[in-house]
Amino acid sequence: MRVVHFIRNYADERGLPQPAAPRGVDNVPTVYLTSDTTKTNLHQQYQTSCTEAGSRVIEITAFKEIGRMCLPHIRIAGPRDDVCAKCETLRRGVMDAVTEEEKLTATDSFRNHILLAQKVKMFDT
Known part of the structure; x- marks a missing residue:
């Protein structure tokens, strides 16, 4: 749950929400993180916040898997997606x-x- 809350909060603060969900998807609009964001950097920030809070840190592979399974609508934008x-x-x-x-x-x-x-x-x- 900490991973889901961390990624969701990060996306709420820095994400670029799309106005509507893509066709055929559960009516959840995609939220793009900027293309300079990487999963490794996101995991490092998660590690830092867990260390400061005194919480257990999970490895990057589990972090990526949880993000992919629980928050499929939060994505890192590719260079072509990251435009206004x-x-x-x-x-x-x-x-x-x-x-x-x-x-x-x-x-x-x-x-x-x-x-x-x-x-x-x-x-x-």
Whole structure:
């Protein structure tokens, strides 16, 4: 139960919940952890919290298995999943542009958005 609570709390604090569940899944929306999160780093944070609380620590294989079985809707985002809705819209705009001018305008908008997002991310860390 400690593992489930730890992962759930971590996802509540840092996860990116999706607005709706994928088709054919138990109506539980997926929560993506950022792509720079790894299961090993997550387990290390779990170990630290258990050590501080004086609780027993389980090994990483059991940690991964519990997460996979009990919390299948919490996933680590791949590089293509870890984008905001505006990124996706701007990327589609580049793909859908017909003329050279439309392509350049869409590409500039997309580039400016990415640069702004990088500045915000650097400021947050």
